[in-house]
Amino acid sequence: MAWFFGNAAIGLAPLLFLMFFIGRLNEKEAGFVNHEMERLIAHGIVLFVCCALMGAVMIDILIEKIYFKKLAFFAFNIFPFMFLLIICFLYLLTVIKSSPSTMFTVFSPFNITVVLFTVLYCILGKYFLYLKAEKKNQNIASGIT
Numbered sequence: 494m495a496w497f498f499g500n501a502a503i504g505l506a507p508l509l510f511l512m513f514f515i516g517r518l519n520e521k522e523a524g525f526v527n528h529e530m531e532r533l534i535a536h537g538i539v540l541f542v543c544c545a546l547m548g549a550v551m552i553d554i555l556i557e558k559i560y561f562k563k564l565a566f567f568a569f570n571i572f573p574f575m576f577l578l579i580i581c582f583l584y585l586l587t588v589i590k591s592s593p594s595t596m597f598t599v600f601s602p603f604n605i606t607v608v609l610f611t612v613l614y615c616i617l618g619k620y621f622l623y624l625k626a627e628k629k630n631q632n633i634a635s636g637i638t
Contacts, residue, residue: 497546497615504542508533534599537587540580543611547573550618559621569621573614580607 502509508530515526551573561569583603598604 496619497612500546500549501542504545505538508538535587537580537584539599539604540584540607543607544577544580546611546615547576550615550622553622554618557622557625559625569614569618576607576610 511526511530511533515523515530518526551570554569559569560566
């Protein structure tokens with residue numbers, strides 16, 4: 494969990510920085526900062542961080558050569574790529590103004606779905622990585638290589 498929150502905080506640092514200082518500004522400055530925060534969210538910063546987090550876990554899984562059976566293989570190796578393509582396509586539509594501007598709002602159903610999937614994917618992915626590392630450590634400790 495610390496890995497997830499640490500990386501999310503680093504990825505969302507610009508937004509978190511603005512959120513921290515908005516209460517310390519005068520009304521005019523706060524209005525500018527609030528507008529910038531809305532702009533960052535509308536331009537998909539939360540979704541980009543989710544993509545980076547899923548990508549980091551997926552790369553770890555591929556490097557560690559964790560093999561999954563049918564459904565789990567789809568869930569851990571294929572579905573995240575599909576999610577990434579959907580996010581990229583919807584972002585493109587938003588940029589060219591062909592989709593509603595509410596697509597990437599903080600509490601849009603799409604945004605919430607992506608965030609929840611990312612949290613679940615990262616927790617389970619890191620759990621499987623931990624299990625593999627534990628098994629490897631036990632094999633080393635018992636002299637099996």
